[in-house]
Structure formats: structure tokens, C-alpha cells
Amino acid sequence: MDQPRLGRTWRECxxxxxxxxxxxxxxxxxxxHTISIxxxxxxxxxxxxxxxxxxxxxxSAHHKIVLGLAPLIExxxxxxxxxxxxxxxxxxxxxxxxxxxxxxxxKNLKDRIxxxxxxxxxxxxxxxxxxxxxxxINSADVFVLPSLHEGNPTVMFECLGCGVPFIGTxxxxxxEIITSDTYGYVCKSADADDLARAIIRALDxxxxxxxxxxxxxxxxxxxxxxxxxGVYKELVRLSVPHR
Numbered sequence: 001m002d003q004p005r006l007g008r009t010w011r012e013c014x015x016x017x018x019x020x021x022x023x024x025x026x027x028x029x030x031x032x033h034t035i036s037i038x039x040x041x042x043x044x045x046x047x048x049x050x051x052x053x054x055x056x057x058x059x060s061a062h063h064k065i066v067l068g069l070a071p072l073i074e075x076x077x078x079x080x081x082x083x084x085x086x087x088x089x090x091x092x093x094x095x096x097x098x099x100x101x102x103x104x105x106x107k108n109l110k111d112r113i114x115x116x117x118x119x120x121x122x123x124x125x126x127x128x129x130x131x132x133x134x135x136x137i138n139s140a141d142v143f144v145l146p147s148l149h150e151g152n153p154t155v156m157f158e159c160l161g162c163g164v165p166f167i168g169t170x171x172x173x174x175x176e177i178i179t180s181d182t183y184g185y186v187c188k189s190a191d192a193d194d195l196a197r198a199i200i201r202a203l204d205x206x207x208x209x210x211x212x213x214x215x216x217x218x219x220x221x222x223x224x225x226x227x228x229x230g231v232y233k234e235l236v237r238l239s240v241p242h243r
Contacts (some may be wrong), residue, residue, distance in 0.1 A: 010126065014235050017228070020150035020173025028201035035231070038173060039152045040224035041216070045134050045161035048211060053135040063096045064203050067140035069128065069155060070147075073105030077146035079105075082112050082122060083192035085148070088199050089121050095203065096121055100128040100136060137162045142202040147171055148189050159184075163209035167198050177219075182211050 010016055010030035018024055019078060021036040021239040028034045054061055066085070070076040078099050085097045095163060099109065099122070113122045128136055143159045143166050152200030157177070159166045166184035178184045185198040217223065 015231055017231065022173060023151075023174055029160060029224070032171045035229075036173075037224060037227050038177065038219060039154045040219045040221040041154065041157040042221050045137070045158040047163040048135065048138040050138055053103070053139040056133065056135055057137050057139055057198060060096065064092070064141045065139060066095060066097040066142055066144055066199060066203075067100070067136060068144045068146070069136065069151075070145060072099070072101045072105040072109060072124075072154040073103055075147060075149050076101075076105075076219035077148045077189065078109055078145045079112055080190060080192045080195055081144055082109060082116065084119065084199060085122050086116050087117060087193070087196035088203070089118065091200055092203070093121070096123070098123050098136070098140075100125050100127055104126045133158070134162065136185055137164050141146050142162055142184075142199065144195070144199060145169070145174075146189070147174075150174060152177070157216065157219045158214055160219065161206075163213045163216075165202055165205075165207050167195070167202060167213065169195075181241055182208065183215055 007030055010027060013031055014033065015116055016027050016031045016034040018027060018034065018036050019039050024034050024036050026129065044103050051061055053208070068078060068081055072078065081097070081099065110124060113119060143164050145153055145155060145168050147153070147169050148171065152173035156166050156168060156174065160183060166178060168178060168186055169186070169187050169189035170186050175186050177184050185202060187194040187198045
């Protein structure tokens with residue numbers, strides 16, 4: 001990456017928009033008109049009947065399901081999810097975990113599952129078709145993204161749109177969105193013990209789907225698009241010469 005060219009580009013912009021507030025101070029030295037507007041989710045992500053989704057995907061109708069979904073790269077932290085599931089399964093051997101996606105970490109994750117003897121509880125289904133992702137999310141009792149670094153993951157908003165509680169780590173913009181235990185939990189990054197406690201707590205909780213989806217409305221692309229459009233309208237207003 002050409003850092004000098006990138007810095008010059010940032011300085012010459014009228015406004016910089018970042019997806020989380022945490023990184024605004026990092027960009028502000030390049031441009032003092034730096035603001036934060038989060039990612040969002042599309043209308044395809046909405047609550048669906050859990051059992052119908054599980055039947056469609058040929059998943060168990062009776063087990064509690066933990067779902068993770070992202071490219072299988074080290075930054076996504078799925079090795080910590082596998083370590084956490086070892087503890088979760090000791091408490092409840094019927095819990096099943098699916099980690100969807102493909103990438104260079106797949107073999108390492110598969111080996112980790114085998115070494116820990118979790119082959120009957122933790123599965124790597126591989127790449128999930130885009131058209132099936134909403135059903136996978138709706139099939140889950142809880143979604144987990146144990147990232148080591150993030151901006152503001154779109155899948156977090158998609159989960160909230162489906163009314164599924166989200167467990168993430170305290171990186172990037174995740175703590176700015178999961179601001180209440182009503183929507184999910186935020187745990188320490190690279191900490192399997194803390195992650196396991198959050199998953200166990202989440203699986204034992206009766207979640208209010210309407211509260212989650214009601215909160216998610218502010219992150220629909222319609223709402224986020226209006227925020228972005230407001231920025232453009234203000235720029236146009238300021239650029240029009242006053243008579």
C-alpha cells in the first residue's frame with residue numbers, strides 16, 4: 001500500500017467516514033472532518049422460523065447451535081472459539097458448533113478440533129452459499145465472532161436483523177453496537193475462558209427477539225443510507241455559492 005499517497009488522499013477529502021468511532025482519532029490528524037457511520041444490513045436478513053431453517057439445512061431440530069461465520073483466517077480468532085467450545089461441551093455435551101467459511105486456517109482448525117476430541121460437536125461446513133446464510137443465522141441459538149481485529153463486521157448487523165444474539169470481542173466497533181446484554185455479549189479478545197463463559201450464559205438465556213430486531217432497525221441500509229446521504233447533502237449545501 002502506498003501510505004504517502006493514501007495519506008494525501010485522506011487529506012484532500014471533504015469528509016472521511018469510518019465505520020467505527022474508535023478509529024476516528026487515528027484519521028483525524030489527516031482530516032479534521034472525520035466522522036463515524038456504522039455498517040448496516042439488507043432486508044434479506046430478518047427473523048425466520050428456526051425449525052424450518054434447520055430442516056432446510058438438514059440440521060438437528062433439538063440441539064442448541066452455536067454459529068460462527070467468516071473467512072477462516074487467523075484474524076477471525078476461531079481457534080479461541082474451538083478452545084471455548086471444549087469448556088461449553090463439558091457443561092452440555094449436546095451443544096453443536098458450526099464454523100462456516102473457507103480460508104487458509106481451515107486445516108489448523110480441523111486439526112485443533114481433532115486434537116481436542118470435539119469431532120462430534122464442532123464442524124467446519126466450508127463455504128456457505130450467500131442465499132443460505134440467512135437460514136444459517138436463523139438456525140443458531142447464538143452467533144459468535146471471536147475476532148482479534150475488526151472494523152465493524154457486517155455479519156453482526158445481519159445477526160441483529162435476524163433477532164439472533166451476537167457474541168463478539170472488544171475490538172473495533174463491536175462494543176459500540178453491542179451496548180447492552182439485551183443484544184448479546186462482548187468479551188475479551190484472545191481469551192477462550194471469557195468466551196466460554198459468554199457462550200454458556202447466552203445458551204442459558206431466554207432472548208427477546210423483538211427487542212433485538214427493534215434495535216437493529218437503526219442499522220438497516222435504509223437508515224444508514226439516509227445518514228450517508230445527509231453527509232453528501234451537507235457537502236453540496238456548503239459548496240453552493242451564497243448570493
